[in-house]
Amino acid sequence: MTEASSAQPAFVNIADQLRSDIAQGVYADGERLPGEDELAARFKVASGTINRAVDRLKNDGYAVGRRGSGVYAQTPLAIKHEPCPDPAESQGRTGAWAAGEPRTFEIDCVAITADPPPADIASTLGLDAGQAALTWMARFSVQGRPVRLTRMYVPAGLVPETSAVRGDASPRRLTTLLHDLGLSAVDGVVETRGRAPSGEDCDLLDIPVGRFVLDVRLTAWDAENRVVAVEQTVMDSAAYVVSHAVDLQKPGNK
Known part of the structure; x- marks a missing residue:
């Protein structure tokens, strides 16, 4: 020892x-x-x-x-985290890598709701207490193990009641969803943090309460500087590896 x-x-x-x-x-x-x-x-x-x-x-x-x-x-999956592909396209279901080999994402637990979002999301969206956001949610699994939840929040007041996509819970890329809703984004910021899981996170990802999750949030603004959407990706920290390439041949790289 x-x-x-x-x-x-x-x-x-x-x-x-x-x-x-x-x-x-x-x-x-x-x-x-x-x-x-x-x-x-x-x-x-x-x-x-x-x-x-x-x-x-x-x-x-x-x-x-x-x-x-x-x-x-249980052997950890070691999935490479990369920007979420469009799950509606074929390549969107082959973005998971486990044990060095490609594994397909299975998408289930798809739903859409129109309720007040969590307080921190509401604050980012500029919503007052009780104001609703339309929320698209999908769960991604690899080899039968839930590994990621994606929720996209859009202020309900920005989406016309006549929008056909309001009731369509099909998972899609955020830019595609905004386009389908008649909205557009010109700027975005991505933030990643670790946090304790919520009760819903534990239930949907089937993880113990003591395991942290990775919370990645993309906040999108339109040309009028309004926040039009927040995309929240919650990942099982035991299943993912966050990686990026580094070019060590260029002078000054660290």
């Missing part, structure tokens, strides 16, 4: 060891992990310490609990 690891709480070191075991194939993806008593005996600790270690594994995406059955090893 290294000096650094010996300074860590026992449950952290145990979780690190089990995570390493899963990564090295000691426990295959989907294989049931040893029970609490067996692990407690192996590491010579109390059952409460094992529970904390296993919770850490679940939050990191290396284990999943199944009610009445036990805890199973």
